[in-house]
Amino acid sequence: MFGCVLVANRGEIAVRVFRTLRRLGVRAVAVHTAADAGARHVRAADEAVLVPSYLDADAVLAAARAAGAAAVHPGYGFLSENSAFARACADAGLVFVGPPAAAIDAMGDKIRAKRTVAAAGVPVVPGRDEPGLDDAALADAALEVGLPVLLKPSAGGGGKGMRLVRDAAELPDAIASARREARAAFGDDTLLAERFVENPRHIEIQVFADAHGNAVHLGERECSLQRRHQKIVEEAPSPLLDDATRAAMGASAVDAARAVGYTGAGTVEYIVSADRPGEYFFMEMNTRLQVEHPVTEMAIRPELDLVELQLRVAAGEPLHFAQEAVAFRGHAVEARVYAEDPARGFLPTGGRVLALTEPSGPHVRVDSGLAVGTEVGGSYDPMLAKVIARGDDRAAALRRLDRALAEYALLGVPTNVAFLRALLRHPDVAAGRLDTGLVERSLADLTAGDGTPPEVLAAAALDRMLALETGDPDPWAVPDGWRPGGPAWTRWRIAPAGGEPVEVRVRGRAADAVVAVGDAEPVPATLAADAGTAVLGYDGRTLEFARVRDGAVLWLGRGGRAWALTEHVPAEARGGAALAGDGVLRSPMPGTVLAVKVAEGDRVAEGQAVAVVEAMKMEHTVTAPAPGVVTRLAARVGAQVALDAVLAVIEEG
Numbered sequence: 001m002f003g004c005v006l007v008a009n010r011g012e013i014a015v016r017v018f019r020t021l022r023r024l025g026v027r028a029v030a031v032h033t034a035a036d037a038g039a040r041h042v043r044a045a046d047e048a049v050l051v052p053s054y055l056d057a058d059a060v061l062a063a064a065r066a067a068g069a070a071a072v073h074p075g076y077g078f079l080s081e082n083s084a085f086a087r088a089c090a091d092a093g094l095v096f097v098g099p100p101a102a103a104i105d106a107m108g109d110k111i112r113a114k115r116t117v118a119a120a121g122v123p124v125v126p127g128r129d130e131p132g133l134d135d136a137a138l139a140d141a142a143l144e145v146g147l148p149v150l151l152k153p154s155a156g157g158g159g160k161g162m163r164l165v166r167d168a169a170e171l172p173d174a175i176a177s178a179r180r181e182a183r184a185a186f187g188d189d190t191l192l193a194e195r196f197v198e199n200p201r202h203i204e205i206q207v208f209a210d211a212h213g214n215a216v217h218l219g220e221r222e223c224s225l226q227r228r229h230q231k232i233v234e235e236a237p238s239p240l241l242d243d244a245t246r247a248a249m250g251a252s253a254v255d256a257a258r259a260v261g262y263t264g265a266g267t268v269e270y271i272v273s274a275d276r277p278g279e280y281f282f283m284e285m286n287t288r289l290q291v292e293h294p295v296t297e298m299a300i301r302p303e304l305d306l307v308e309l310q311l312r313v314a315a316g317e318p319l320h321f322a323q324e325a326v327a328f329r330g331h332a333v334e335a336r337v338y339a340e341d342p343a344r345g346f347l348p349t350g351g352r353v354l355a356l357t358e359p360s361g362p363h364v365r366v367d368s369g370l371a372v373g374t375e376v377g378g379s380y381d382p383m384l385a386k387v388i389a390r391g392d393d394r395a396a397a398l399r400r401l402d403r404a405l406a407e408y409a410l411l412g413v414p415t416n417v418a419f420l421r422a423l424l425r426h427p428d429v430a431a432g433r434l435d436t437g438l439v440e441r442s443l444a445d446l447t448a449g450d451g452t453p454p455e456v457l458a459a460a461a462l463d464r465m466l467a468l469e470t471g472d473p474d475p476w477a478v479p480d481g482w483r484p485g486g487p488a489w490t491r492w493r494i495a496p497a498g499g500e501p502v503e504v505r506v507r508g509r510a511a512d513a514v515v516a517v518g519d520a521e522p523v524p525a526t527l528a529a530d531a532g533t534a535v536l537g538y539d540g541r542t543l544e545f546a547r548v549r550d551g552a553v554l555w556l557g558r559g560g561r562a563w564a565l566t567e568h569v570p571a572e573a574r575g576g577a578a579l580a581g582d583g584v585l586r587s588p589m590p591g592t593v594l595a596v597k598v599a600e601g602d603r604v605a606e607g608q609a610v611a612v613v614e615a616m617k618m619e620h621t622v623t624a625p626a627p628g629v630v631t632r633l634a635a636r637v638g639a640q641v642a643l644d645a646v647l648a649v650i651e652e653g
Contacts (some may be wrong), residue, residue, distance in 0.1 A: 001315055002071045002095070006064040007045070009075030010054060011369030012385055013289075014041035017073050020307040028130040029061055029067040035379070040371040054078045061092050071095035071314060073307075078379065081108055081156075097314040099264045099287050105261040109193055110154045117282050120259035122252050125271060125281040127152075127194035135179075139171045142193040151175060154183035154190040157284055159229025161185060161545045164196060180594065181619055197281070199274040200434045202226065203238050204286075205253035206296045208309060209262045212318040217250035218296050218304070218326055223269075224434040225423065227346050232416075232439065234292035234424065235333040237297040239394060239432030240277050249280055256285060265289050265310050274435050291386070292334050294365060298390040299332035301325075330390055331397040335405060335420045337368075337385040339376045342419040343447040347589045348382045348615045351375075354555060355410030355532065355548040359404035363390040366404075376413045378590045378615040384415065394432065398424055409546040411555035411562055414497070418561040422446045452496040452563055454517040455543060459536045460554055460565040461492040461526035462513060463547075469509060472567040489516075493568035501568035556561055581631035581648045585622050587641040591615025600633045604650060611635040611647050628652045 005021055006029040007014045014030060016036035018041070021028040030045035034055060039551045042048045049063035055078055064072055072094050074080035083104040088097040098104070107113045118124045128141035132152070142149040142165065151174055153161035161182035163174040179189035180354040201224040209215035222238035223231045237246070253268035267290045269283040293306045302321055313319070353374040358366045368385035376384065387404050391397030402424050408417050423429060423446055428438060439446070488507065495501040505516040515538070516522040534547040534556065546557035554565045595612040598604060604624040611622045633648040641647070 004069045005071045006069040007073045008060045012367045013075040015044045015369050016367045018044040073097040103260040103262045104287045107287050111212045117256040120255050122256050122282045125194045129192040135175050145193050148196040150196045151178045155188040156186035162229045197271050201272045204267050204269040207253050207257045207266050210313045210319045214319045215254045216323045217253050226436050228438045234295050236295045237328050294388045295332045295334045299390040307560050330392045331394040332390045333397045333401045334388040338416045339382040343450045351413040357409040359407035361645045364404045403561045409557040411548050455538045456496045457517050458515045460494045462510045466510040469632050495566050495568035497564040585648045587645045589615045593635050594638045596635050598630050602630045
């Protein structure tokens with residue numbers, strides 16, 4: 001085993017690898033940028049080295065040499081599937097904890113990968129994948145394959161640059177958009193066209209191979225619950241497959257790995273029709289550890305630490321078990337916690353982690369790179385953490401995961417945790433009727449409960465009362481609306497983030513009050529609060545919230561949900577901010593302007609594209625809310641914009 005390993009990554013995967021290194025007694029070295037100097041992964045390492053960027057291969061190698069590392073673990077993302085980096089490690093006398101560079105090359109290009117595995121007898125999706133297709137030739141190829149067709153970048157993965165096209169008229173814009181996103185993400189805008197499998201399910205096989213000719217698979221993971229072609233929830237085993245199909249797909253995945261001389265951890269991804277589960281097609285192979293590897297670790301026997309297995313294989317050790325020893329032991333499900341707003345099309349969010357409570361308990365695991373004080377911005381992928389639960393069967397695993405998510409409290413950064421809980425309780429998810437379009441079809445229902453409950457508004461108003469109370473027994477000194485003859489109502493206007501303010505009337509002190517939220521009837525209520533929690537009595541119920549105040553904003557969290565609330569100040573008192581419906585186009589997220597589609601003086605139609613903003617590897621097209629003339633254009637290609645920054649003004653004319 002190596003004496004010292006550098007982890008060329010950040011966030012939760014770096015913390016997770018350090019956990020294994022510490023258990024093995026291996027010295028762990030982190031790299032970090034200046035912005036990440038206080039990050040959790042830096043504190044989890046034995047030593048940390050500053051680098052300009054996680055993508056600066058020369059700086060990472062210099063850090064490894066300076067720290068005396070014998071090997072480099074790339075995690076996932078960044079340099080993990082960069083064959084040039086793998087070769088550079090070897091040239092520097094360092095072991096790259098991953099497959100050979102030639103295997104990365106073979107599987108990193110989707111066109112070459114399909115041809116390679118097809119030659120080994122692995123079934124592939126029908127399509128056109130000739131290199132060098134220009135836009136016109138690619139459009140012709142797409143029509144030849146037949147609509148609906150999926151446009152995919154030849155380089156890279158993670159759903160970036162993928163476009164589903166059902167109408168021939170959409171092809172030119174889809175090709176241009178896919179090329180632009182692929183070029184930005186991977187430096188290569190080569191695209192291929194594949195038949196789109198209706199009612200598709202995404203199933204992947206975990207494989208492992210050593211340098212002694214041994215190769216095994218560790219069963220499958222179902223990854224069909226996705227948004228924007230990126231995974232949200234993964235589980236093992238798949239509720240779709242029977243034992244015969246599982247064995248056949250596993251053998252096919254091992255054949256794919258052997259076809260490129262693979263060693264280490266890899267994942268072979270397949271598309272399977274829910275209508276014909278015995279028919280499966282190779283999509284791609286990820287030549288690294290997967291985000292969802294904990295699902296496999298928790299669901300199979302023998303019990304394995306896949307990071308440890310990676311390290312041992314990289315150190316030249318043979319696999320210590322045979323295929324016959326691998327079997328499932330119950331069921332495991334993972335949910336990814338993202339900094340995003342599902343109700344706004346999964347747009348990225350951001351902020352500073354003000355309070356954090358992560359679940360724990362038997363058969364519950366959290367992989368996280370977060371700590372109180374962590375700044376979540378738009379520079380990296382929006383995934384913050386993963387919550388994984390195991391049960392004796394699928395229903396038990398889903399219940400345990402839902403309970404764990406209910407205990408998850410992150411205040412300061414809006415997340416998708418409440419959405420994840422709604423998704424896990426969806427009838428089709430509970431029944432195992434999954435496909436990659438389920439989330440998109442059900443999004444309105446899954447986000448329908450995102451309003452602010454009256455008890456939360458009541459707690460915010462009482463929290464405001466509590467902050468103002470002086471403890472003076474003189475009734476004239478208490479801000480409770482007291483007047484001769486009895487107390488009167490104190491009126492607060494509480495504004496949830498992104499919502500309209502609601503009037504909350506309070507009579508009495510916070511410890512003994514009557515509260516009326518909006519037009520509802522008054523009910524008895526009490527509130528006791530400290531720096532971290534608030535306990536609300538409301539209409540006979542007792543509810544505990546995670547609580548933190550950040551300036552004028554009160555954050556409350558409960559049951560996996562979080563609310564940011566402020567005392568509303570009328571717009572005229574703030575100087576009159578522009579409203580969303582007044583022709584002012586604002587950036588829906590902090591990010592970078594990728595494209596500007598209009599010029600000042602242009603006449604635009606309702607719904608016409610005005611600008612494209614990118615953040616956290618996600619593009620969002622901002623469109624005209626109504627027909628008119630562009631009288632002001634603030635957006636500039638390449639410019640950094642804040643959330644709600646003005647991009648353009650469109651006036652009637």
